[in-house]
Amino acid sequence: MRIATRVLGLGLLAVVALVGCAGATTAPSASPTASPQPLAISIKGFAFNPKTIEVARGTTVTWTNGDTVPHTVTTGVAPPTFPPLSGSSPTPFPSLSSGDGRVVSGRIEPTKTFSFTFNDAGTFVYFCSVHPAMGATITVR
Numbered sequence: 001m002r003i004a005t006r007v008l009g010l011g012l013l014a015v016v017a018l019v020g021c022a023g024a025t026t027a028p029s030a031s032p033t034a035s036p037q038p039l040a041i042s043i044k045g046f047a048f049n050p051k052t053i054e055v056a057r058g059t060t061v062t063w064t065n066g067d068t069v070p071h072t073v074t075t076g077v078a079p080p081t082f083p084p085l086s087g088s089s090p091t092p093f094p095s096l097s098s099g100d101g102r103v104v105s106g107r108i109e110p111t112k113t114f115s116f117t118f119n120d121a122g123t124f125v126y127f128c129s130v131h132p133a134m135g136a137t138i139t140v141r
């Protein structure tokens, strides 16, 4: 009986000690100097995904072409499409637009990637110069 009481007492002490420790623990705060996480954007089915995204300055964005045709990442306003884009027969363009010149990937062949680091804040509207109906936006804060 006496041993049982002693064991119970030790158990209670252990519980109190654990609770005390838990209360004193402070959650680690995120470092303000942490570098922005890289972001992946897929190009599949003639679409950028995600189509609209907000990132922190300094973020490196990597696009991966998951289609079987080349695409581009070109910032600026897309030229008008004529005839309109139809899924399986994209409109061929004699020369690729370089848009506003801020981000110009050139042809991204199937399975290939293109990366760009956004160091300036702003809104980057972009399109595919092979298929100008493909558009997306990145906002850099």
Ligand SMILES: [Cu+2]
Binding pocket: 070, 071, 072, 128, 129, 130, 131, 134
């Ligand atoms: Cu394209």
